[in-house]
Amino acid sequence: MSGQARKKRIRGRTGEQIKSWLIMLPGLILMTFFVWEPLIESVRMSLYKTRNVELVRFIGLDNFISVVGKDDFMQALMNTFSYTFWSLVLGFLLPMILALLIGETRRGKGFFRTAVYLPNMLPGLAVIILWSAFFSGEKSGVLNILLGRLGMPQQTYLTRTEWVIPIIILIATWKGAGATALIYMAGMAGVSPELYEAAAIDGATVWKRIIHILLPAIRKLAGTLLILQIISVFQIMYEPMVLTKGGPDNASLSLMQLMWQYAFGGSMNYGKASAVAVIVTLILLVMTAIYSYFNRRESDWD
Amino acid sequence: MKSVQRTGVIREYDMHSASVKAGYGFILLCCALMVVLAVFPLIWVVLAGFKDLKEFMSSTSLLPESFSAEPFITTWNQLGISQNYLNSLIFVVGSVICALIFNGLLGYGIGILKPKGHLAVKRLVMISLLMPTTISIVPLFMNIQNLHLGNSFLPLWLSYGANAMYVILFVQFFESLPGSIIEASRIDGCSQLQIFFRIVLPLSKPICAVIAIFAVNAAWSDFLLPYLVLRGGQLQTVMVRLFVFSTEQTVNADTMMRSVVFSMIPPIVLFFIFQKQLTENAVSVGIKG
Numbered sequence: 351m352s353g354q355a356r357k358k359r360i361r362g363r364t365g366e367q368i369k370s371w372l373i374m375l376p377g378l379i380l381m382t383f384f385v386w387e388p389l390i391e392s393v394r395m396s397l398y399k400t401r402n403v404e405l406v407r408f409i410g411l412d413n414f415i416s417v418v419g420k421d422d423f424m425q426a427l428m429n430t431f432s433y434t435f436w437s438l439v440l441g442f443l444l445p446m447i448l449a450l451l452i453g454e455t456r457r458g459k460g461f462f463r464t465a466v467y468l469p470n471m472l473p474g475l476a477v478i479i480l481w482s483a484f485f486s487g488e489k490s491g492v493l494n495i496l497l498g499r500l501g502m503p504q505q506t507y508l509t510r511t512e513w514v515i516p517i518i519i520l521i522a523t524w525k526g527a528g529a530t531a532l533i534y535m536a537g538m539a540g541v542s543p544e545l546y547e548a549a550a551i552d553g554a555t556v557w558k559r560i561i562h563i564l565l566p567a568i569r570k571l572a573g574t575l576l577i578l579q580i581i582s583v584f585q586i587m588y589e590p591m592v593l594t595k596g597g598p599d600n601a602s603l604s605l606m607q608l609m610w611q612y613a614f615g616g617s618m619n620y621g622k623a624s625a626v627a628v629i630v631t632l633i634l635l636v637m638t639a640i641y642s643y644f645n646r647r648e649s650d651w652d
Numbered sequence: 653m654k655s656v657q658r659t660g661v662i663r664e665y666d667m668h669s670a671s672v673k674a675g676y677g678f679i680l681l682c683c684a685l686m687v688v689l690a691v692f693p694l695i696w697v698v699l700a701g702f703k704d705l706k707e708f709m710s711s712t713s714l715l716p717e718s719f720s721a722e723p724f725i726t727t728w729n730q731l732g733i734s735q736n737y738l739n740s741l742i743f744v745v746g747s748v749i750c751a752l753i754f755n756g757l758l759g760y761g762i763g764i765l766k767p768k769g770h771l772a773v774k775r776l777v778m779i780s781l782l783m784p785t786t787i788s789i790v791p792l793f794m795n796i797q798n799l800h801l802g803n804s805f806l807p808l809w810l811s812y813g814a815n816a817m818y819v820i821l822f823v824q825f826f827e828s829l830p831g832s833i834i835e836a837s838r839i840d841g842c843s844q845l846q847i848f849f850r851i852v853l854p855l856s857k858p859i860c861a862v863i864a865i866f867a868v869n870a871a872w873s874d875f876l877l878p879y880l881v882l883r884g885g886q887l888q889t890v891m892v893r894l895f896v897f898s899t900e901q902t903v904n905a906d907t908m909m910r911s912v913v914f915s916m917i918p919p920i921v922l923f924f925i926f927q928k929q930l931t932e933n934a935v936s937v938g939i940k941g
Contacts, residue, residue: 377754532934533935
């Protein structure tokens with residue numbers, strides 16, 4: 351190949367490369383503006399004293415010290431872990447059970463799948479407001495009406511410190527469990543029916559088949575979904591914001607809600623809000639590292 | 653012809669056992685209960701919408717006294733929901749267009765063009781999948797203000813052009829396309845953009861449809877960033893309006909329930925039209941998001 355031709359080919363290739371990057375550029379700019387830069391910026395802002403949208407001066411870790419030193423931070427941190435705990439108790443096994451039940455039905459499977467997925471399509475905000483009427487402590491609250499029918503006394507719900515977090519998780523589970531169940535169903539459908547047939551011929555009962563064939567088949571999937579669930583519950587924010595405003599007495603205040611309050615709750619303290627965001631990000635990063643560890647072992651993507 | 657073997661742990665042969673039969677009955681009962689639990693709140697909120705404030709606050713009956721549509725019409729007109737619906741529509745349409753074009757082009761670069769360094773971009777996108785936007789909503793809002801883009805749909809539309817999940821769905825789909833078609837059109841002298849619009853996009857209708865459906869629903873339900881950008885202005889969407897009602901408690905409980913009904917109608921319609929695509933693709937979308 352002559353030098354001229356090779357040069358031309360290389361130049362051609364470089365041209366292609368540049369054009370390829372130009373095609374990706376709009377997307378990259380948007381990702382930078384909406385995702386990457388704000389992440390970095392929140393770290394920078396957390397180290398500055400801010401006034402409105404201005405960075406006034408560098409103050410090191412003062413924002414962090416001041417934020418962490420307040421009682422509401424410790425309360426919010428504890429609450430956020432409490433949300434995570436309750437979401438594991440109420441929301442982790444349920445989708446798996448739903449998937450197992452629907453997977454066993456011989457008729458109407460499509461109908462059941464559709465029905466459990468429906469709540470997931472509804473706007474989260476509307477769902478929260480809708481359920482607030484169910485958990486109203488008035489006599490017109492839907493649960494109180496139902497309790498009354500059963501001859502039981504009325505209750506209060508969201509004003510009880512020990513009930514408020516489980517109730518919020520219950521609502522979130524109502525919305526999300528069906529969608530997660532569909533993921534489990536896909537995982538369960540991957541098990542070859544011949545395995546069950548063979549086990550049945552060998553005399554394994556239905557329970558034994560579930561424990562020895564089905565559960566091992568979805569173990570890895572469950573691990574991944576567990577981490578994803580923890581990551582997403584850890585950022586719970588608008589649910590308590592709308593339902594209880596963090597009350598009663600900060601009993602349902604979450605970390606992200608605290609961040610929102612610092613930024614948009616009147617004081618416009620973006621520096622302190624960013625400090626809270628950075629703390630949450632750090633905790634999430636640890637969880638993400640765990641997730642990608644699982645994910646790398648599991649998927650051949652990338 | 654061989655019939656497709658039925659999936660599931662319980663086999664045909666088990667159904668002869670009385671205990672398994674009873675267990676199967678129990679499973680059906682649970683599934684029926686599940687359907688009731690999923691649907692009852694929706695039916696209730698519509699029923700509650702028929703009640704006026706006095707009835708809503710004092711009645712201990714689940715059924716309304718009358719089924720007149722008047723309360724819904726009054727609330728709709730009083731709150732001027734038509735305008736909010738129109739705003740939501742504009743917001744949703746722009747968001748879907750941005751979601752398809754910008755994420756599609758980025759996915760095309762990563763999945764098909766693969767220039768030097770595309771792997772780094774792919775990794776960055778993968779990582780951002782797990783870093784949600786709410787974390788950085790404060791600096792993002794400051795950036796938008798600094799560019800004087802407040803009270804405008806533009807930043808909201810564009811925010812849908814920066815969705816890591818959509819990019820990855822595109823990449824996965826593009827990588828499954830036969831390379832020979834793209835190679836052939838390249839030899840025919842098509843430019844990269846021509847290949848994208850004439851070859852790749854027409855082949856990608858299924859994934860575009862899925863992303864469009866999910867983007868419609870996401871944009872319709874979105875309210876945090878839209879609230880910050882649009883608050884106080886004329887462009888408020890239905891969800892922004894609902895969020896304002898809920899935080900400022902400016903409307904009565906019965907009006908609130910009717911607003912909830914209004915906000916749920918489009919997603920439910922969307923759901924019934926596209927339930928097949930939605931339930932089939934919930935897996936890929938759910939596990940990545």
